[in-house]
Amino acid sequence: MLVRVERGGASTTLWNGDADVPRLQAAVTALNATGDRALLAAALPATESFARWLETPLTAADKARKVLPALLDVQLPFPLETSLYDFSDVRPGVGGHIHALACAARRTDVEARLAQHRELGLEPMLLTHEGLILWRQALAEIPLLSKTLRIVAYVGDGRSALAVGSGAELISLHGIRLGADELASADAPTVRQWAGRVAQLLRTLPAAGAEPIQWLWCGPGADMAVQLEAALATGDRIRFKKLADPATFLPRALAQAALAGHTAGQLRNGDLTHPALLAHAEAGRRRTAIHLLVAGGALCALTLGWQLWLQYTNDRLQSELLAQAQQLTGSASIPYGQELPTVQRALKLRAAELQPFLNALAPGATRDLAVLLAAARELRLTIETCSYSGKALLLRGATEDWNRCDPLVIRLRALGYAVELSREEAGVDELVRFTLKGTRR
């Protein structure tokens, strides 16, 4: 059966496995025309593959992965070297020990299945254990309450597959070499044989609590559910239900897994891996290498750019310093790093020689003296002595009024002096003597 499923979930049956060869050819042609944009997934029957939970004594996942092949080798009914296998759900279980679901198949069976597909013009990218796919799709379509037991029963062409689990946990996968064709032949022993095989399986399930078991029918043989349910004679413990569109359930499940990128149980691996997947992986590795190269290149470029900028800025500052120093000193040779001290030494000498000119242009003491004398005359202050040397002014005098020298203080402050005034109480001559010290700020 060839079913097309789109990302939105819409499915179309392109070929239902009948003898309509032109329809198959048209479907294959359409499929091949899409190139690698269409993902082709196929299932390896449960009767040709093997699935088993493996429990390691280790708690570290990376170490556990190394011992998983050896543990699988013990369990496999055929040599590990002649098989293809895959480990999924590698995670801690009871007691923190890592466990994993191992899927395996004989290499010859995988090659035969691929050849069978090639004869139809198909080259599946995924070739997965059908039981695992059935279990996951059933969970996706009908979520299950925890601890409820479920059996997904697929009755296909020439074989049946059973996926048993509890809640979201898959417990085991089984294959029976009796399918829709055999069971439809009204041969009671065949149905009994099928029922007996299932009964064996049911006996291995936990009976405690005797919770009802949910049984989901799917596959082209799901139409025979009534007949098979009667043969099972399980009473009320099992509640049977048919999945929606049971005939296309497995192809839809495969397509959904492929679209979701689920590769658990992928048995087309190693040297049998689909060339498109190899190319995709190689492109991924090349892309990673290019990203690393670009990141490394960007780091180098940024760092070198920064170094160059630093060097450029340093050189520019140095040449500006040198030019400024040469201009100020008139000397062509100035030691590296000594620009400022050299200029300071040169200008210190020149500043001393130019200072008299600056002094000559600055307001002299004549202005201060004129202000002082005018104020004394106006305020009727008697100046007894007055001396000025550079920045310091010392004035002694007398006045008839205690407050009369205050305006003088204000005028001197306006000239830029810090003024300190001290006064004595009036003596027998009724004059207030004062001393005024001024320092130019």
Added chain:
Amino acid sequence: MNRALSIQIWNGVAGVVLAAGVVLVAYTLSALPNELRKLERKTADLTALKQLAAADRTSRRALAPFEALANKTPPALAGLAAQTLAGITPAIRQRESQAAANGWQARRAEVKCDASPATLGAFLAAAEAVRPPWRLVEFDFVSGVTAPDTVRATLLLEALENK
């Protein structure tokens, strides 16, 4: 060349380039404080030099008005005193001289006399008005030594001169 080898070579080259980038970044980061200190010092030095250059320009500008004078020798203080002190003959004594730029020198003279404040003011104003000017640097007054309206003044004047 097969593809696996090609990817290995790509990975190798990428690894080397990435490692080189990481080493360069580590080296640059380790050297960064030193480099920034160097730049900071140079920037500060340049700022200081620019300030020195500005101060130097200001000082040089002060020289220009004196260089532009036709007469680079200040008039004699005795002559100025004779014109402004009205019959008073001050005691004038030459003091120290200080060398200045371009062959100039700052010459100082001490003037001692008894005069009224107004007369002294006129003398000092005349002294500042001449070119090159005599500038009052220091003074010392004592009132009423010889007469109530007079002061005994000791004046220290400075003028620039280029002979």
